[in-house]
Amino acid sequence: MVTQSAEKSLVPRTAIVADPDAGRLAATSAALGAAGFAVSQASSRDSLAALLDQRDPSIVVVDQSLAGLPVEAPLLLLIDLEDEAAEADSVRSLGMADYIAKPASPAELIHRADVLISRAAQRSDARQSAERLREQLRNVSAAVRATHDPHLISNYLVRGFGETFGADRVIFTTFDDHRVPRISAQWHRADLMPLTSGLGIHEDSARRVADHLWSDAEVLAVNDHHLDWSAGDKELEAWAQQMSPRASAFVPVGEGKSSLGVIWIAQLDEPREWTRTEISLIQHVAGNVAYGLIQSHLMSAQQQVVKQLRQLDQAKTDFLATVNHELRTPLTSISAYLDMIQDGVGGPVPADVDRMLDIIVRNSERLRRLIEDMLTVSRQDYEGASLHLAPVRLGHTLQIVTVALRPLAELGDVSITLDLDGGDPTITADEVQLEQVFTNLVSNAIKFTPRGGSIVVGCRIETMTDGTPGVNVDVRDTGVGIPEEEIPHLFTRFFRASNATSTAVPGSGLGLAIAHDIVKAHRGHMEVASELGHGTTISVQLPVSGP
Template sequence: MAELAVEASSAPRAIVIADSDQDRLKLSSAALSAAGFTIHPASDAASLAGQMARHRPAVVVMDSALAGGHAAEGVPVLLLVNLADEFDLGAVDNWGDADYILNPPRPEELVHRVETLIGRARERHRIRSGAEALRESLRKVSAAIRSTNDPQQIADLVVSGFGGALDADRVWFATFRDERVPRIRSQWNRRGLAQLPARLGSHEDALTEMANRLWGEADVLTVANHGDVPTSPISMLLGAWAGPLSPRSSVLVPVGEGESALGVILIATADEPREWTRTEISLIQHVAGNVAHGLIQGHLISAQQQVLQQLRQLDKAKTDFLATVNHELRTPLTSITAYLDMIREGAGGPVPEGIQRMVEVISRNSDRLRRLIEDMLTVSKQEGTGSLNLKRVDIGQVLQIVVATLRPLADTRDVEITFNESAEDIKINADEAQLEQVFTNIVANAIKFTPDGGQIGITSEPSAADDGRPAVLVQVADTGVGIPEQEIPQVFTRFYRASNASSAAVPGSGLGLAIAQDIVRRHTGHLELHSKLGRGTTVSVQLPVGGP
């Protein structure tokens, strides 16, 4: 970039001539002055440096005797070589634009060499400026590609971007049959030109094979003039596919990821041959890499959005189903329960002992069905964040109510329940009804999965949350059947039941722990479960004293 700046700001006809021989200096200055150049002479290294700093010439003509302190960085140099002096001409190769001529030079040869150096410098500057402009244009194309996840938009951006930046006539892009990306076609044409065929048809397999070969070799296929190679595979393929629209020159660029190409970009001129430069090819490949990444990422995001939409639809259908089932089941169950109460009260006459036992079985199963409906209704209501009716709640009192409610159920199984309350009176901000449901579900589970004669221990004590805030820790430990280790992560999933519970025909909906965990989370607490198969389970609930 420093060299470009020097060339761009140099005086186009200014020459610094440095020669320690005054006669040769005068002859060289006269020859170049007659050719229309402005001459700035120097006779030693110091004056050479001064002239360079003041005038920034287009070319430096330098006596080899003064070249040891070469200070013409970025400026073309014509070295005047003295045969009597020792000088390593190989060093000239490291000076960039440089040439040498015997000293003293013939006037016409001196002028010719200087003009040639100026022309080379201008052409080099033109090429570099063009490369910088192309690099900036394609940088904008890459930035636009990275700004979207829409695969079709990415394709449209790359064809229009390549067409404008590379001054092409046609750009055509297509993806192959590949699960990583959707099927895409896009093309750009210079105004007035007909479009290439949208589909590859029977030629797709041949083009896919060609693109995969290029991708494996990390290469592109360039043809400066298809008229020179009419029987080459690419010329014949493009001719068969595009017919009269077959390009005159082209670049075939594979777009790929991993071990195979997923698409191809064709950049072409319609009528004129064209040599494709190394800089152009390098930049095209860089953008093609961004295209591949963008297409794959966009396709994944699109697929995820579709799955998310389907999940939302399924979730809504599930919620609607639960609400409908709750309503449809609750009405007949209410009727069944009412008639059972009337039978027990003797409204239909005395109930024989055998019938009484049947009525008790019906009553127990009605209660099971009622609890299932209530659990399902709770799940339906808790979609989203839900609302909490917060107030100061005595955690020990809640646990005492739960134990008193479930003790008759435990007694039928000869399961002992003990409650060791903290000596401290612990009160927290919570929804009392929902908190009672949490511990009812946990203790009821413990009773169901503890064999006859087992034990359940309940404790509550002060604790500290992870952030240091005061909390209460409640633990329910049983001596029940336990849960297989590999199934523990699934027990909080709705409707999931452990395999040993299913095989033992232990009744339940698989909703109890899921509901408990949801309520605890909405109280900004934590619920954890530890279990050993055949040795029992411990459920720990930590709740902040200050509430959510």
């Protein structure tokens, strides 16, 4: 066995002795040298400062007349006996320091030096141990923060605490609480079996203790259960028997004013002293766990809502597609028979009946347009508004649209003007879909422009907002206008302006939404400017090069 003195001899020890008195300097140095110290001497403040810059001593022994320099090593002051009371107060403020009255006996000198060095070593070990503990628990916190999976969070916690504190068992459970998912996780050393019943506690009892600790910002840390169960942990004693801890820490996990779970760290065979640093770090990690579980629970709830919304949206799309198919077949048959009746296939049609048939034809045409709009919406949902791109003369497309809709405008005594002063630019686009866009815009303008009003469709070359070449198409009318607060909702499916609804203007609320989706698919955008009672301008900006 290695003796304590032999252990000391294995540790290289150095000392700096500073004293203006040559006799004391020699005597102090000799005493330390005889105890195994390698001694450096200084007889002045300057020579002491030089040695402190050059050496990293185990201890510094300084006469009070030379004191005052910053010293990192343990400091032993040599003081006059009559100044002992005053010097004692000043030494206490220096931290790792002590004093001895001069002249000091060699035995007392060596004893004081050994005590100081030992205290310094203990303090250094404690600092290093605390730093290692902080680093290990920082890693646990980082792992907890890096995931939103509540089961991973729980497993990182129990394993991290078990390995960091050298525990025998660590158990974590959440209570029945809307803020977090229900979780029970445990970790144990390799030679132990898991506890089949978890904590083996009644939740009301555990929550009562946890709430009390949480409200006081405390951890119930017991160094040795064999000595006593304190009054504060009597409720835990009854259900701690299956784990039979020797020492344990019962840690509340909470948020706001109440706990939401509990961590139990158990040492089974030996007592353990829980330090203030350990308790503080445990509480910090527990706070990260609470935040992580709450966030993961919120995200899980949000993901479930999103999933349900997507299912509802898909059901709506499937419904539209089914209804469109079921409506188109009988409507096609109705339209065909109407044409046959009007053509006289079944015999001459009286004038009064012919007028009735005209009304039926117009309304069947309205129904057909509604079905086409719904079919367009369902196709866009299924196919993502796939485009068939080709060079398109935009002026020519606008001319086709205005010519086709001019009879409808003239029926309502509304004029349509096509302004192509900006030329007939060619862009890369899907001509069929662009024709649908401008048909919707112009037909809307006709619908909401009173008799005697006018519509101007203009086209000009204009740079896009991102600086790329583009064209701008304006559809301006002198119609009823749109309430300002409703403009942001115009491109929402099935939305109809309040004045359209109040005046019973027919429509599905799909036209502008479809137009907006098609323009967006072309990497363009639409803008609406309107003044109630004075008309509306809808601008469509499209890139020349296409999407």
